[in-house]
Amino acid sequence: MKHTYHIHGMTCNGCRSHVEETLSKVKGFTKASVNLEKAEAILEMASHIPIEIFQETLKNDGGSYSIHNHGDHHPSTEKKEEKPKVKGTGIFYCPMHCEGEKTYNQAGDCPVCGMDLVEERTIASASVQFTCQMHPEVIIDEPGSCPICGMDLVAVEADASEEDKTFKKLLKKFWIAVAFTLPIFLIAMSEMISNNPLYQLLEQTYWNWVQFALSIPVVFYATWMFFERAWVSLKTMNLNMFTLIGIGSGIAWVFSVFAMFFPSVFPDAFKTPHGNVYVYFEAATVILTLVLLGQLLEAKAHSQTSGAIKELLKLVPSIATLVEDGEDKIIAIDKIQQGNLLRVKPGEKIPVDGVIVEGRSHIDESMITGEPIPVDKEINDKVSSGTINGTKSFIMKAEKVGSETLLSQIIHMVNMASRSKAPIQKLADRISKYFVPIVIIVSVITFITWAVFGPAPAYVFAFVNAIAVLIIACPCALGLATPMSVMVGVGRGAQSGVLIKNAEALEKMNKVDTLIIDKTGTITEGKPSVESVISISDLDNTTLIQYIASLNQYSEHPLAEAVVNYGRAKQVSLIKVDDFEAIAGKGVVGTVGNNKVAVGNVKLLEQLSISIPEDLSIKVKNEQEQGKTVSYIAVDNDAVGYVTIFDAIKSTSKNAIKELQNNGVDVIMLTGDNKNTAKAVAEQLNLKHYKAECLPEDKLNEIKRLQEQGKVVAMAGDGINDAPALAQSDVGIAMGTGTDVAIESASITLVKGDLQGIVKAKKLSHKVVKNIKQNLFFAFIYNVLGVPVAAGVLYPVFGLLLSPMIAALAMSFSSVSVIGNALRLRKIKI
Incomplete structure (x- = not known):
């Protein structure tokens, strides 16, 4: 059942994709196809679903889209004013994928982890406008001449992406924070100088007031967003890095303000030898400024992780x-x-x-x-x-055109894969869930331990170390470890013609120990050509060619196309065929003129109860032993000849198979071709394992059998017949030269349709998984060592304590180091 509805509010292909994905989530619904130009959606469903359900789904998504029956009146269509064009895609996602593949329709902070949302890059975001160099006020959507002076219009530089805008905004705030934090830091550090010259100008109490005044722009402007994010995290109980930063630096600043206004409230343990309460304006502002520096570096690094998509968009x-x-x-x-x-x-x-x-x-x-x-x-x-x-x-x-082009599909696939979660990330997700509460508990324990057992001034040590514990912990490093590697790795693969559908496939490819490959179009060029048509009956070759070419014109198989092309080359006319039927894995049958014609393999003739003369069988076998594909021709239930088809083996197949075997991958060829041809091809490629005359269900069953043995199976194929096997395999690999059905069923697509691409995919998977493990190790070891050191475990033995400011610096660079390690994947050779 199909229904066509009008969609209002779409302005770009990003909108179209977003609407399509949102509508696809409706229960009981089969498929959504959204057309941007027509502003309509064709919705397929097993049984009727009221339009109100789709309307509610779009409304709950928070977007500005609406769905209506064609011709329905709705207020938004009354206004004839043209909406301003939206720059960019209008699709944003969290770089840590806190909510899986969920996207947002405006820039902002992730409601779970608080990080800046990242804008998705698509062909739509690369669209340009045109202007006149003499009259820059002229902005037109199409090229042409200036309406004022007649000069040719030139393309306008695209607006800065949201990432670039975020970076510039953070940079401005960072320099403001530095300008006010540096004097605070110098005033505080001057206490370490004997006969402090500043105290000769003003008493320490007044310098505390100066620090307080200087800290206000830092806290309430440059870094206020950290406190906003901390508050949201507490309100929603999505505790994250900003929870710890907000609590740690906020307590230090509020404590200092309270100490200035009400010094008499504090016991002597909190006071200096001169009777003043210790203030921590320098700790609070330096911590916040260093965290801001970390965010700035992360923003810069984030823009580089999507470098592969940017390069593709430049094309x-x-x-x-x-x-x-x-x-x-x-x-x-x-x-x-x-x-x-x-x-x-x-x-x-x-x-x-x-x-x-x-x-x-x-x-x-x-x-x-x-x-x-x-x-x-x-x-x-x-x-x-x-x-x-x-x-x-x-x-x-x-x-x-538009979103249907190969380049657009590549960019879309890279975007979707970059937002998917790898199974290896589950461990980090589980730990992150409990991480922040544990750190807060450790901080409280640290304060109590130092207050009870620490040296004088015990409360000062307790306060400083408790804050250091809060500040040094970095759940973001854990959260970023996997998605950053996946994003960069998927982009690197796209640049090499290896398209990854999701992160799970990328991780699984590293574990693959068995590869199933088809012959035609996978090992061979997939461009078969007819070598000869042989008749052993009274029918002449021209008539036989006309029969088989006419019959095969209705088939999508590459071998059928080769037969039709051969017929055209021989200048035979194609005639009408009745009762055409393609029998999967066997051949084609139909009525050509008044004759029942069948073209296919032995199994087809067996199914039709057609016997094969011995002399014909011997001739066919001789051809097959040379690696050629031979199809029998039967007319009116008599085997009357055969057609020999040759499909050259790709030049890269032998080396690719050898390299895979050297890396511990057992390569098995499953082909629908006959045993003799399969054996000849296997011998040329040094393949130890192969099976011939396989029907689609045979390939499917073989994969299931191998999986039951504990094998991790990848399947590479390029035809409709391969789709079930591709879907069943642990990793389905579609050759880019194949059909849309095969590509949809696969987890990895090779643009060039070449076995060397599987080698690249295997290498890429290995290096990405290795990079993820390195990142997770860095993140785990950093937190496992950093938190105890900040708590002061080294003090009893070595007398070492970690300043909250050093803790903030370490925390900021932990996430940056994880992103930096992921960026190394851009340069790997695959």
């Missing part, structure tokens, strides 16, 4: 050349429509996915596939958006 050109009525016209890329003819000039980026209809050139696809060698393209060859044309010009027909 999107802002304009394209439309060929219309024989004339060239410059248009904005978002104005391109399916079926448009586009001229691509030398050195230009290809604007959308399509096919060459005139001319030829060589294309640099390294930014998509990771392979540096340009690929020759000619008429009927497909080209992808973001790749770069060589030295020749050609005309292409647009087939996929």
Whole structure:
């Protein structure tokens, strides 16, 4: 059952994706397909779901979107005023994935951990506007000439991302904090100088008032956001890093203010030899300033973790050349429509996915596939958006535009994978849940222990060490350990043509010990060609070719396409076919003219109860032993000949299989082809294990059998028949040259459709998992050692105590060190 509704409030592809995901969460509902241009949603469901449920879902999501029946009256449509265009995607997420894949529609703080939300990068956020260099007030959505002076308009630099804005805002606040904190720090440290010259100007009491005055801009402006986040965390009981910072620095500052106004309340244990109560304005402001420095460095590092997506977005050109009525016209890329003819000039980026209809050139696809060698393209060859044309010009027909292009899908997949959680993160999540309460308890115990057993002034030692415990603990380092590595690793994979659907697949790939591979399109080029058609009956070859080409024109299989192309090359006319049927893993049957024709393997002929003459069987076997695929041809229940198809083995297959085997991966070939062909291919590739004549269910059952033995199985395939096996495997790997169904069923997609990509995926997985473990070790060991040291466990033996200011510095750099370690993945070789 399908219903079409109007969607109001979408302004970009980010909105479209968000609405699609939100509607997909409705219970009892099958599929949502949202169209931005038409502002409508096609919703598929098993049984009718009232529109009110969808309306409530969108309302509860907090967005500005609404859903209505076509033609319904609603107030928002009465206004004819055009909404200003939204820059960026309008989709934000927490870098620590506190709430899984949940996203928000505006910038702000994560309601769980308090960290700044990060904006998702998509093709929509890369769209540009155009202006005149002579008249900058002119801002137009399309290229053209200035309406004032006639000069060509130029692209406007994109607005700064939310990350950049956050960084600039933090930088401004940091310098303000430093400007006021530095004098406070110098005043406090001057107490260590004998005959303090400052005390000759004013008494210590007055200098305390100076520190108090200087601390106000730091606490109530530059770092006030930390206290806001701390308050929210306490109110919602989502205790986090800011809870500890807010409590620790807040207590130090409030204590100091109270000590100034009511010094007589405090016992002598809190006072200096001169009778003044110790104040901690320098500790509070230095702590807050150092935490602000950490946030600043994190913001800078965060922008680098999404560097791979930024580089991919740079591949999107802002304009394209439309060929219309024989004339060239410059248009904005978002104005391109399916079926448009586009001229691509030398050195230009290809604007959308399509096919060459005139001319030829060589294309640099390294930014998509990771392979540096340009690929020759000619008429009927497909080209992808973001790749770069060589030295020749050609005309292409647009087939996929906007969010449908390969580049857009890659960016979307990287975004989704970056927001997913790896299983290894569960341990950190469990610990983080109890971490902050435990630290607060340890801080209280520290205060009591020092107050009871510490040396004079005991309460001062107790107070300072309790604050140090609160400040040094860093739950953020634990929270960031996994997502930062996943984000950078997924981006690095995308740059090498390895697309990861989710973090779980990335982690599992490291554990894979068995790889199942198909033959056609996986080991071989997937571009089979007919070598010969042999008849052993009275039917001549031309008639036989006409029969099999006509029959195969209705099949999507690569072998069928090869037969049809062969027929066209032989200039035979294709005739109508009735009762066509494709039998999975066996072949095709149908009525061509008045003849029942079947083309397929032995199993097909057995199913049809057609006997195979001995001489035909011998000829076919000889062809198969040379690694060729042979399909029998039967007409009116008689085996009358065969067609020989050759599909070359990819040049990279042998080395890739050898490298996987050397890394402890057992490679098994499961193919629907016959035993002789399978054996010949296996011998060429030094494959010890293979099975021939496999139906789709055979591949599925073999994977289940291996999994029952405790094997971690990856499956690589490229056809519809492979979809069940891809879904069953621990890690499904789709070759990018394959069908959409196979890619949807897979966890990893190889853009180039090459076994070498599996080697890259295995290496990437190993290095990312290793990086995650390093990060988790750094985070765990830092907190395990840092908290006891801050509590003063080294004091009885070594006389060492940790200043809260040093604790703040260490805490700030713990998260930065985790992000820095994750960033090393950008440079790894896979």
